[in-house]
Each structure stands twice: as C-alpha cells, then as structure tokens.
Amino acid sequence: MKQKFSKLTALFKPAEFSACELLVMRILFALVVWTVIPERLNLHEQAAPVGPAKWLGIDFTFLSDPAILDLLRWALVGALGLYCCGRLLFVALPYMLFITVSCGTLINSQKAATHGTQIVALCVMVQCAWHLYAAFKHHRSGLPTASRRLMEGRMAVWYTQQMIAAAYIVTAITKWLAKGSWIADSRFFPLQVVKSQKMDYYNSLQPADEASGSYGIISDILNPLALWMEKTMMSHPAWAPVFLAPGFLLELFAVFLLAGRKIGGAYALTLILFHLTIAEMMNLKFVYHIFVLGIFFSGIAFWCARGIETLKWKPRHNQGSQ
Amino acid sequence: MAMPERLKKALQKARRFPCKSPAFLIILCICYEGKLQMLTNTDPLPWHYLALLLIAAILLFFDRGLTIKACIFLLIANMAMRDNYPFSHYPMYASFSDHTYYVFVAGKDDHPLPLEDVTNGIRTGKLKKPYNSDIGKKRKQLGKRRTRDLTAEERREAGMRALAQIYRNCSPTAKARLEKIAPIKLFHVDIYMKESTVDERPPEFIAEIDLPPK
Numbered sequence: 115m116k117q118k119f120s121k122l123t124a125l126f127k128p129a130e131f132s133a134c135e136l137l138v139m140r141i142l143f144a145l146v147v148w149t150v151i152p153e154r155l156n157l158h159e160q161a162a163p164v165g166p167a168k169w170l171g172i173d174f175t176f177l178s179d180p181a182i183l184d185l186l187r188w189a190l191v192g193a194l195g196l197y198c199c200g201r202l203l204f205v206a207l208p209y210m211l212f213i214t215v216s217c218g219t220l221i222n223s224q225k226a227a228t229h230g231t232q233i234v235a236l237c238v239m240v241q242c243a244w245h246l247y248a249a250f251k252h253h254r255s256g257l258p259t260a261s262r263r264l265m266e267g268r269m270a271v272w273y274t275q276q277m278i279a280a281a282y283i284v285t286a287i288t289k290w291l292a293k294g295s296w297i298a299d300s301r302f303f304p305l306q307v308v309k310s311q312k313m314d315y316y317n318s319l320q321p322a323d324e325a326s327g328s329y330g331i332i333s334d335i336l337n338p339l340a341l342w343m344e345k346t347m348m349s350h351p352a353w354a355p356v357f358l359a360p361g362f363l364l365e366l367f368a369v370f371l372l373a374g375r376k377i378g379g380a381y382a383l384t385l386i387l388f389h390l391t392i393a394e395m396m397n398l399k400f401v402y403h404i405f406v407l408g409i410f411f412s413g414i415a416f417w418c419a420r421g422i423e424t425l426k427w428k429p430r431h432n433q434g435s436q
Numbered sequence: 437m438a439m440p441e442r443l444k445k446a447l448q449k450a451r452r453f454p455c456k457s458p459a460f461l462i463i464l465c466i467c468y469e470g471k472l473q474m475l476t477n478t479d480p481l482p483w484h485y486l487a488l489l490l491i492a493a494i495l496l497f498f499d500r501g502l503t504i505k506a507c508i509f510l511l512i513a514n515m516a517m518r519d520n521y522p523f524s525h526y527p528m529y530a531s532f533s534d535h536t537y538y539v540f541v542a543g544k545d546d547h548p549l550p551l552e553d554v555t556n557g558i559r560t561g562k563l564k565k566p567y568n569s570d571i572g573k574k575r576k577q578l579g580k581r582r583t584r585d586l587t588a589e590e591r592r593e594a595g596m597r598a599l600a601q602i603y604r605n606c607s608p609t610a611k612a613r614l615e616k617i618a619p620i621k622l623f624h625v626d627i628y629m630k631e632s633t634v635d636e637r638p639p640e641f642i643a644e645i646d647l648p649p650k
Contacts, residue, residue, distance in 0.1 A: 165521035226565030235522030276507035294470020316540035317552035
C-alpha cells in the first residue's frame, strides 16, 4: 500500500522544462496578460465592491480615465518585457499583479461578476509570490546563477500548474456543495441552453445559425457534435446527466493535470475540448482557461522549443545547466 | 506527566497518515453536501465552515511528502474567499432547477434592441446579473422562497436600476444613441421545464426609464 502510494505521489512532481520551453511559456503568458487588460474601461462606479475594493476600500474607478489607463498599459509593456526576459521578476510580476487585479476588480465590482480572467490573475499572483520568495532566498541556494534561474522558472511553472488545477477542482466542489444533486439536477440543463442562446440572440438580434463560430475551423469541426448533444438534451432531458457528468468529473479530478507531462497534457487537451464544446453549445467561451491550459500543459512550449533548438539557438541561462 | 503509550502510538500513526489535508477536505465536502447555497456569491460563509477550512490549511503543514501542497492551499483559499477577485469559487451553473429566465431591452416601440451593438459592447449577461442580484435581495426582504414568486411590480425597482446601470456604463456615443430611442424598457421571460419539455412564457414588461435619467 505504502509502495503504491509512493509510486502515485512520485508522478506529482515538477516537470524538467528546458530554459527554451520556459522562455516560450513566458512569452505566450505575457501575451495573455496583455490581452486581459482592456484598452478602455468605461466604469465609473463600484456598485458592489469585491476583493481589494471591498476589503481595503480601494476605489479603482481611476482606471476609467483613458490617460491613466494608457500610462499603466505602457508601463505594463515594460514589465512584460522584463518578464519575458526572465529578469527583475520581483519587480515585473508585482506590477503585472497590480494591473490585472485592479482591472479585474473594477470589472467585477459592477454587481455582474464574470469568471473569465480570474485564472490569469491567480497565475500571476502565484508566480509573483514564488519569485518574491525566490528573490529573498536566492543568496542561500548556493547554485550557479544559470542553474538557479532554471530551477526558479521550473518551480514557477509548477506552482502555476497547481493553481490551474485548484481552479478546476474548486468549480466541481462548488457544484457539490451548492445543492448536492448537481448530476441529477442537470436534467434541467436544457433550460440553461435555451436561456444562453436567447440572451445571445438579444445581443445582436442575429439568429444563432447565422452567427459565426467562436474558434474558426475548430468551431466548424465541433459544431455538429455540439448540435447533436444540444438536440438530444432538448428532446430527451433525462440524457443530460450522461453528457454533463463527465464534465463535472473532469473538473473534480483535475489534480491529474499535475501527474506528469504526458498525463497532464492529455488531461489538458480533454479540458480544452470540453471548453470548446461548451463554447459551441452555449457561447460561453472561457478563452483564458484554454490559453493557460495550452501554455502550461499542452506541450505547445515543448514543440516551439524543439523548433527553436533546431535553429541552434539557446537562451543564455540554458548553457551549462543542462 | 508522560504521555500514555497508546495515545503516543495513535499520534504517530496520525502523523504518518498520508494526504491528511485532502482527506479532511473530502470529509468536509461530504458533511456539507448540498448545505451551502453558493449562489449569493460574496456573502460571508458560516463560521464553522471557515473554521474547518482553517483546520484543513493547518493539516497541510503536517502532510509530509505531499508534493501538491500549493494546489490544496489554493483550493482552500478559493473556497474561503469566494467571489472576491482574483479569487473565485466559480459559482456559475452550480445548481439547476426547473425554472430560469432571461431579460432583454426594448426601445419605446417595444421592439427588442440588439444590446451589444447599441451599447458598444454591453452584453445581456451584464444586464441580467445586477437585475438578478437585486431581485434576489428583494426576495429575501419579502421573505419569499423563490424569485419566480415575485410579481412584476416587485421586480420593477431592480429592473430600473439595471437599466440605469447599463446607461451609466455606456460610452458617450452609445449614451447618445440610447437617448434617441428612449424610453428604454426591460422585459423578463420565464422559462420552465414541464414534463421534459421547455415551456417559454411570453415576455413580461418589468420597467422603463427615460434617458437621460431624471
């Protein structure tokens, strides 16, 4: 029993990413952070403050001033540049955290909470906490600079991966605690499909059939499956739990995202497929969830790094540490 | 006074027990199954639930060999902080019932407006959420069990507030556009599931506001 447990826990350890992979991950994640920050915020009140606006009483409406937001966005370019280079992370990450949390808090303080960008802000928060700790501790590690940077980068990704897994597990736990009969009650799910399609219709008064898919060719491929599921659930609501229970279980067991690169990668791709199908059916996009799963689990960074390495180029702190 | 041998052994066994904190969390979930109405997103949690989450967090320190401590800690943090940015317990679609509803905005002639186009980006979801939050408060205030039990009159104030908020959050060009078609009206459509079929009721007028609001 003890041996089996040790074997299982041995799977859950940080992956040994190369410096090139870490660089690709940082560049892609920097692009995600950049897209999370809106160009303009037209919110002049905090009708229902949440997070720092509630706990610390901070008024984030100053972000509605275009001049201030522009200035902060320019500063963000600098911070993201430092982040991509992997330098001065203890300066870059706190700034990235400040701007993502400020904008997110203001947007979510309008009595209309959205759940798209939290995952990005949490990933930034975790990386920020780790790099601040690492900056404070690094003089004690005794490792050469290149190896230390590589180790810190791997650990930052490991903690980010744990954050992403935690975000999925908590969604399943919320469903479990909210009513206790989520799977059985999901026979009423067709109502939610009708509701979201109708709400979507009243956004543009464009019939759903004429609306273009959210993800181009992927939407075209998934659309027939989503349509079939939707029709089956509408005509036989009793079948809805059969379609929805796997989604709930996928969220509940998201800890397997952390079980090594192969299992984690396969699990992430399944979650991405789950998000894409929901996007087709209900127009709930969750693009940032797809992005972070893609960046930190799917192996995109690995293949990009392979491509870069075939060009015989190596980031400086990769040399001597491999 | 020396510790009794039995207690010592029991404590040692407990210390060696793997994944204490995740096991404790599972027990917590089983005990609270269906007991927490997570739909009022930022309401404070019951103190006993928070205390148990704190115990789970403390147990984490004694979980030797657990390599995913950060995951468990962040899970506990998200459960405890609820919908307070950047944390979230992701309450959307957490419970289903045989009733739901949607809302839309219409112009003075009662014809629906393409809200996202007219307001330069505000979607109907942004209209429904504050409206839903306010009718939830009204329901509590009136001591009614379900929001569907509220009359159109009882929903009026929430409807007017939601419309006013949409107007306030519009860009100047969108505000001018809305003013031309004012008064804007909010309609509410109930959807029920009766004997495995979806039953959509006719739109019900809830509220209207003149623009700019007086």
